[in-house]
Amino acid sequence: MNNIQIPPVVKNLLIINGIMLLASWVFEQQGVALEKYLAAFYFDSPFFRIWQPITYMFMHADISHLFFNMFGLFMFGGILEHKWGPKKFLNFYLITGLGALALQWLVQGFEAYQITGSFTNDLQTLAISSPNDIETLRSVYFGPMVGASGAVFGVMTAFAVMYPNMELMLLFIPFPVKAKYFIPIYIVIELFLGVARIPGDSIAHFAHLGGALIGFILAKIWKDKDRFYNYYE
Template identity: 40%
Template sequence: MARLTDAIKHLLIVNILFFVATELYGDQMYQWFSLWFPKNENFELWQLVSHMFMHGGLMHVGFNMYALWAFGTPLERMWGRNKFFFFYFSAGLGAALIHTGVNYFYFTQGMDALVSSGISETEILKVLANGQYNTDWYSIASKNTIDNFLGSYNTPAVGASGAIYGVLVAFGMSYPNSELFLMFIPVPVKAKYFIPVLIGLDLFSGVTGFSLLGGGIAHFAHVGGALFGFIMMWYWKKNQFNGNRWN
């Protein structure tokens, strides 16, 4: 096994420490460090970064940390530690912004429907702040609209996946012909084929609500991280900036 590069090593350590702390303190960690919707009373600005170190279980953190090591290591060796850190956290912040923006759309859509029926916004927010909802709301708007409305307010985002999707895009653009050996595919697949398909599946699941990758996934955070990763890589390559190392 190759020696861990500096940025990867430190990210692994911090993620594992957060995971252990979450196992010990549970709900308190999720309340403080997950990314909540801005109108939720649990929201704090630091969560835009801290949510990247939170995970929902052993499989979640395990897959993310493996992907970070496997795809991030060659990028850090090419770019240097500081440039990799910049890219990683920029992709993660981009993922958080896209995820929050989509949630804002869902929240506004649901709120507008309820307010137009004569319910005051203050009353609705009071119900939500108490961790409740009114079943009558489902007679005012569609089930999908109300489910998305409640989910945007009540469900926090956790995980490094958004940042890692940015790393995946950078890896695919830097090493497009690298052959990936995947447990669920019996033949090697080139990065330039696998990574766009993976992002496309997330986009499909996010738009349709029909998840092919499992439940409880912040699909638009993945798409956001990939989008910001692509924009950074495109800009760096266009400006001949991609080959510069930041040690």
């Protein structure tokens, strides 16, 4: 895996994400928060803009957020791009990122519906009965989502589908673990964290799960399709 040259789409994604974090820092020094315009907000939020479902994938909160996402993209994305080709891999990456946001919106919409009885509301006319409800709605309508995590989870899941027996050497585990074991365990942990709603946890776990779900579906379809064509060649 270390000897694989970084293919063009993965390389450009790494560069673009790095540039966007640098741009965020530069604009922040000038008193402009790019996050307000390029992060993804709930579709009924007054801050939502039509381009955000794409731009949010290239925004990151800080250097550690960027590093772990780009490390995952580098580790798993290059192999998939070599297999699928640049165009197919880029389409996969963007689709899984959109799927991540779609599931996050679905969860946010459900939270809003539980409180107000609707997925879309005029916030100024809402009669909220408790501070917890107000805080939940504030999080739904005004909480930005940034990062490539959803797309990267899609990439990781697709890797496990395409190469289930590939052994991974991980920093925190002293022995190799096959992809078909590590990735599902990671996804189960994300599901637990998403359902648990631990106070202070601002990570969009359901976005990770959305990316993983779409990544699994696409990879499974493409893998079965390749197997079908290879069988009849």
